[in-house]
Every structure is written in C-alpha cells, then in structure tokens.
Amino acid sequence: MRRSALLRQSTLVRSLGLVVVCGLVLLVLSENITDYRNTQLAEGAYFFAVLAGLTLLAGLSGQISLGQGALMAVGAYTVALLVGNEQWSLVPALAAAVVVTLIVGIPVGAVASRLRGPYLAGATLAFAVGLPALADKFPSLFGGENGLTINPPTPPSWLGSSFSLERWEAWICCAGALIVLFALYNLIHSGVGRSMRAVRDDEIAASLCGLRVGRTRAVAFIISAGCAGLGGGLLAEVNQLAQPGAFPLQLSLFLLAGVVLGGLGSLAGAVWGAALLVFLPNWTNDLSGSFSLSGNVSHNLPLAIYGVALIGAMVVWPTGIQGGIRTLTALIRARLSARRRLRVGAAPEPSGPPSSVPPSADGSG
Amino acid sequence: MTKFIDLTLNGISTGAIYAAVALALVLIWRATRILNFAQGAMLMVTTFIASGVINSTGSYPLGVGVALLSGFVLGAVVERVLIRRIESAPPLNAVIVTLGLYTLLVAIAGMIWGNSPRAFPAAFSLRGYNVGGTTLLFTPNDTFIVLVVLGVALLLALLFRATSLGLQMRAAAFAAEVARLLGVRVGRMFTVGWGLAAVVGALAGVLVAPSVFLGPNSFDAILISGFVAAVLGGLDSPPGAVVGGIVLGLALSYVAGYEGSALVPLAALVILIVVLMIRPTGLFSAARERRV
Numbered sequence: 001m002r003r004s005a006l007l008r009q010s011t012l013v014r015s016l017g018l019v020v021v022c023g024l025v026l027l028v029l030s031e032n033i034t035d036y037r038n039t040q041l042a043e044g045a046y047f048f049a050v051l052a053g054l055t056l057l058a059g060l061s062g063q064i065s066l067g068q069g070a071l072m073a074v075g076a077y078t079v080a081l082l083v084g085n086e087q088w089s090l091v092p093a094l095a096a097a098v099v100v101t102l103i104v105g106i107p108v109g110a111v112a113s114r115l116r117g118p119y120l121a122g123a124t125l126a127f128a129v130g131l132p133a134l135a136d137k138f139p140s141l142f143g144g145e146n147g148l149t150i151n152p153p154t155p156p157s158w159l160g161s162s163f164s165l166e167r168w169e170a171w172i173c174c175a176g177a178l179i180v181l182f183a184l185y186n187l188i189h190s191g192v193g194r195s196m197r198a199v200r201d202d203e204i205a206a207s208l209c210g211l212r213v214g215r216t217r218a219v220a221f222i223i224s225a226g227c228a229g230l231g232g233g234l235l236a237e238v239n240q241l242a243q244p245g246a247f248p249l250q251l252s253l254f255l256l257a258g259v260v261l262g263g264l265g266s267l268a269g270a271v272w273g274a275a276l277l278v279f280l281p282n283w284t285n286d287l288s289g290s291f292s293l294s295g296n297v298s299h300n301l302p303l304a305i306y307g308v309a310l311i312g313a314m315v316v317w318p319t320g321i322q323g324g325i326r327t328l329t330a331l332i333r334a335r336l337s338a339r340r341r342l343r344v345g346a347a348p349e350p351s352g353p354p355s356s357v358p359p360s361a362d363g364s365g
Numbered sequence: 366m367t368k369f370i371d372l373t374l375n376g377i378s379t380g381a382i383y384a385a386v387a388l389a390l391v392l393i394w395r396a397t398r399i400l401n402f403a404q405g406a407m408l409m410v411t412t413f414i415a416s417g418v419i420n421s422t423g424s425y426p427l428g429v430g431v432a433l434l435s436g437f438v439l440g441a442v443v444e445r446v447l448i449r450r451i452e453s454a455p456p457l458n459a460v461i462v463t464l465g466l467y468t469l470l471v472a473i474a475g476m477i478w479g480n481s482p483r484a485f486p487a488a489f490s491l492r493g494y495n496v497g498g499t500t501l502l503f504t505p506n507d508t509f510i511v512l513v514v515l516g517v518a519l520l521l522a523l524l525f526r527a528t529s530l531g532l533q534m535r536a537a538a539f540a541a542e543v544a545r546l547l548g549v550r551v552g553r554m555f556t557v558g559w560g561l562a563a564v565v566g567a568l569a570g571v572l573v574a575p576s577v578f579l580g581p582n583s584f585d586a587i588l589i590s591g592f593v594a595a596v597l598g599g600l601d602s603p604p605g606a607v608v609g610g611i612v613l614g615l616a617l618s619y620v621a622g623y624e625g626s627a628l629v630p631l632a633a634l635v636i637l638i639v640v641l642m643i644r645p646t647g648l649f650s651a652a653r654e655r656r657v
Contacts, residue, residue, distance in 0.1 A: 062457065064460055066464075114641070114642070115641060117457060118399070118456060118460055119400075119596070122400060122402075123637055123641060125402070125592070126589050126592070126593065126630070126633060129585065129586065129630045130630035130631040133627050133628065133630045137631075250468075253464055253468055256461065257465075260461055296476050296477075300473075300475035300476045300480075301476075303469075304468075304469055304472035304473060304476070306468050307467070307469025310461055310462070310464060310468065311462050311465040311466060311469065314454070314458045315447065315450050
C-alpha cells in the first residue's frame with residue numbers, strides 16, 4: 001500500500017504512466033481512422049511538440065517568442081539536408097534536427113534572457129522574418145524558394161504490406177510528441193520548472209534565493225527551441241518538403257494563438273492548441289463552402305478567426321480552453337462534495353440549494 | 366562613388382519612412398507602454414482607404430487627407446475598445462492583443478481588397494534628378510518624403526513642448542495618477558496618443574506604398590524596420606526615432622547595395638540585437654528607466 005503511494009508520488013512513474021496511456025490511446029486511434037485522419041493526427045502531433053515547448057516558454061517562464069516558426073524551419077531544413085542529401089535514416093536525422101535547433105537556440109536564448117516583454121517579442125519577430133531569407137541567400141544549399149524535397153519513409157515490412165504510409169507517419173510523429181510529453185512533464189515538475197515559475201513570478205525574490213535569472217530564462221528558450229526543431233523536422237517528414245513558404249510569419253502567429261487559446265503553461269492546453277491548429281482551417285473551409293463565400297473571404301477566414309480569438313481570449317478569457325475546463329471541473333467537484341455533505345447530514349447547510357456553493361477560488365480561474 | 370552616393374540618398378529617403386513608422390511606435394509606447402504590433406496592419410488599412418479614394422475621385426491630396434483622418438479614428442477606436450480593457454494586465458497580454466489585431470486587420474483587408482498587391486500613385490515624379498549628365502537615384506518624390514517626415518517630426522515636437530494638449534499628454538504618460546488629480550483627462554490623453562500615432566503611421570503608409578505596392582502583407586517588413594529604428598533611438602524618444610530611422614535606412618541601403626537585398630532582414634536583426642545588447646535603452650533615451 002505504502003509502496004504504491006510512493007510510486008504515485010514519483011514524477012517519473014507518473015509521467016511514464018501518462019506516456020503509456022497516451023501511446024495506447026493513439027495506437028488504437030490510428031488503427032481505427034482513415035488515412036486522411038492519420039495525416040491530421042501526424043500534423044497534430046508535430047504541432048503538439050512545438051506548442052508544448054512554447055507553452056513552457058510563455059506560460060512557465062513568462063517569455064514570448066514569435067520566432068518558433070523560424071526555429072521549426074531550422075529543424076525542417078536539417079532533416080531535409082541529412083535525409084535527402086546525406087542519406088541518413090530518419091531517427092538520427094530527427095535527433096540531429098533537435099541538436100542543431102538547440103545550438104541555434106543558444107545565442108537566441110542568450111539574447112532573449114536579457115530582454116523583457118515587448119522587446120523580446122520584437123526581437124523574435126525580426127528573427128522570424130530574417131532567418132528564412134538565408135534560404136534565398138544560399139540557393140545552392142537550401143534550394144531557394146522551391147526548397148528541398150525528401151523521399152517518403154517506408155513502413156517496415158513486419159507491419160504487413162497493407163500498412164499505409166499515412167499511418168506510419170502518424171506513428172512517427174506521435175512517438176516524437178510522446179517523447180516531448182515525457183521530457184517536458186518531468187521538467188515542469190522538477191526543480192528546473194520550479195525555478196522557471198519563480199523567475200516568472202518574482203525576479204527579484206528568485207535572484208535573492210540564489211536562482212540565476214538570466215540562465216533560467218535562457219534554458220527555457222533553448223528547450224522550447226529544441227521542441228520547435230523536432231516539430232519542424234517531423235513537419236518536413238510528413239510534407240516530404242522543406243521550403244521557406246512553409247514557415248511564414250503567420251505560422252509563428254498561429255503557434256502563439258494555439259498556445260494562448262489552449263491555455264498558457266499547461267501541456268493539456270498544448271493538446272487543445274494543436275487540435276485547433278489542425279481542425280480550424282478545415283472547419284472554416286466547410287463553413288465558407290456551405291455559405292458559398294467568395295474566394296477572398298474564405299481564404300482569409302481562418303486568419304480572421306485566429307485574430308478575433310486572440311483578442312477575445314485576452315480580453316474575456318485569458319486562461320484559454322484548459323483554464324475553462326479547470327474552472328468547470330472545480331465547479332462540478334464543489335457541487336458534488338456539497339451534495340454528499342447534505343446527504344450524510346454531518347454538516348447540515350442552513351439554507352439554500354447546493355447550487356449556491358461558490359466555485360473553488362484557487363486563483364487559477 | 367556614384368553608387369555610394371546613390372545608396373546614401375536612397376538610404377535617407379527609406380530611412381525617413383522608417384522614422385515615420387518608428388515615430389508612430391514611440392508615440393504609443395510613450396502614451397501607454399505598449400508596443401503596437403498592429404501598426405503595420407493599421408497603416409495598411411488606411412493606405413487601402415486612400416487608394417480607394419484616389420481611384421474614385423482622382424485627387425491625391427483628398428486621398429491622403431481621408432487616410433490621415435481614418436487613421437486617427439482607427440487608432441482612437443482601437444485604444445478605447447481594446448487597449449483600455451487590458452491596461453492593467455501583464456505586458457504579455459497587450460502583445461498578444463496587438464498581434465491578434467494585426468492578424469484580424471490583415472484578414473479583413475484580404476477579404477475586402479484581395480491578396481494580390483496593387484500599384485499606388487506617388488505624389489511627385491519617380492524619375493531621378495539629373496545632375497551633370499548622370500541620373501541620381503533620388504527623385505522629387507524622395508525629397509517630398511524627407512520633407513514631410515521632417516515636418517511631422519517638428520510638428521510633434523512643437524505639440525509636445527509648446528501646447529497645453531502636449532503638456533497634458535506628457536503628464537498623463539509620466540504620472541497618470543498625479544495628472545488625474547490635477548484634472549487631466551488621462552484616458553482621453555491615451556486615446557489622443559493612439560490616434561496621433563495612427564495618423565503618423567497612415568502618413569508613412571501613403572509615402573511608402575508607391576515603392577512596395579499595396580497588399581495585406583506589404584508592410585510587414587516596414588514594421589520590423591520601424592521597430593528596429595525605434596529601439597535604435599530609444600523607444601521613449603521621438604527625436605531618437607527620427608535619427609534611428611535615418612541611420613537604419615542608410616545601413617540597410619548599404620547592405621542591400623553591396624551585399625544583396627536578401628540579407629536586409631538579417632542585417633536589421635543583427636543591428637537590433639547589437640543595440641539591445643550594448644545599450645538596451647537606445648542611443649537617445651533621455652532618462653534611464655528606474656529599476657526598483
């Protein structure tokens with residue numbers, strides 16, 4: 001009994017359990033959906049990898065980055081160069097993509113650690129606009145505007161001949177997402193995550209406690225860069241293409257929107273954000289199809305929805321979807337416990353129905 | 366040598382436009398301590414309005430006038446409706462709201478006017494001056510741009526230093542509570558600040574549109590350059606914004622001329638990072654921000 005309680009307290013065990021459960025769910029899911037849905041699953045998985053890193057940066061460390069799209073481009077080009085030109089196999093190429101993006105993230109993170117709010121946003125914005133220009137500057141290496149193509153991965157033969165490419169890609173991307181989930185879950189619940197929250201909430205108090213504020217910020221940025229690199233590499237793998245047009249400024253803004261709408265600072269929020277990024281363009285396409293909107297309107301509808309959602313979320317509901325769910329569950333739990341108390345009669349409530357119980361005010365809502 | 370002169374002249378005229386965008390950013394930063402990432406999209410919308418008016422009436426001054434007026438209205442409305450609600454929130458929220466506004470305005474412009482760029486008329490001839498047989502890369506329109514921007518900078522300096530409205534705006538930005546106690550309508554001053562900034566931005570849009578064409582995403586690069594120029598001069602200082610704009614215009618013009626235009630965004634990034642690392646308050650910042 002005591003041992004199981006101990007096990008439940010260990011972050012490592014809990015995160016392993018989480019990964020196994022999520023992995024099984026994803027496995028069953030990918031068995032039972034069409035190839036098209038499997039491609040969407042793959043997209044969602046690589047978006048999750050990027051968003052998880054960004055939510056760590058923005059939610060936990062309190063820094064904002066508009067450069068995640070450019071960092072994804074670094075990862076994508078690394079994979080495309082290694083797989084396409086050097087004939088590396090996929091897994092080492094993805095690992096290399098993470099390493100390269102981490103290395104790119106070190107100087108950017110060092111700069112970021114010294115900047116505050118709007119300055120950091122502006123600097124990373126300039127980074128997002130400036131970096132893709134390299135593809136134009138060295139067309140022989142990066143393929144200019146057309147980018148680099150790579151061959152699709154082949155599913156291993158032991159999975160059977162009917163195993164589709166789409167499902168294999170979904171497996172690869174989900175594996176990447178699960179690795180990110182495992183790593184970040186442990187990081188958030190470790191001393192590093194705690195020091196990030198401390199630095200976010202009160203810089204002076206944190207440095208009085210002996211935390212190195214600049215280094216903590218830089219580490220958060222570098223980790224989020226690594227996640228973006230993995231996501232970008234997976235994106236290149238799914239699209240079999242790395243080109244500058246795939247990483248416009250809008251991508252960075254969409255990523256930010258996904259994190260904010262999903263709920264800053266929580267990994268579950270990153271799942272919601274990834275789902276939004278995958279499904280929103282489809283929904284708006286269906287919407288404009290059923291209302292037979294003109295090309296200009298339907299083409300810009302997703303952009304408009306992101307814009308309205310970003311503004312609305314900040315003005316009305318800053319905690320995002322995950323925050324909403326948290327408030328809702330807290331409310332339900334409070335009602336249930338009140339009802340139980342009524343039934344037992346141990347603590348008779350003098351007046352009012354159970355619905356008058358206020359939601360728990362834990363400050364998260 | 367001719368090339369150097371050409372690049373220098375060209376740098377001064379593009380620098381004047383950067384200076385105008387930087388001025389717009391600085392005005393908003395001074396008023397509400399917010400970096401307006403929607404500035405590029407706001408001036409894009411007003412330039413589209415100017416284009417519509419010019420096309421239907423054929424009058425360039427009328428088009429510019431309408432653009433400036435609509436700029437003031439747009440800026441004031443944005444401040445009243447959006448910014449007022451997030452004033453006391455963490456700075457991250459303001460950044461996200463202005464980015465959302467950017468996204469929304471770009472999408473609306475694409476819905477109304479389409480995504481393919483269109484031409485925009487210039488105020489004066491785009492044919493370079495002829496000096497001693499060689500044609501310079503500096504046109505009557507460039508002269509117009511430089512003079513207009515310098516004029517606007519002077520007018521703003523006059524407004525802030527010599528009028529009661531300017532004094533009230535400075536007071537509201539410097540110490541809102543004290544200003545409110547002394548009878549300054551602080552909220553209204555913020556609205557006016559945003560409106561003024563949007564007017565300056567609208568002017569920059571009309572001036573730069575002939576050279577970049579007019580489309581929903583045409584002014585993204587201008588916003589970045591304006592931001593770099595504003596940081597270069599110090600986000601607090603209008604004269605700094607003008608000098609920063611010209612310096613950045615010259616630097617980017619030399620980079621484009623000698624190393625190729627593909628490197629310009631990277632050069633802007635490098636300049637920004639170097640300035641932020643060496644002197645984060647900018648070259649012209651009047652007073653160091655007090656760190657508590």
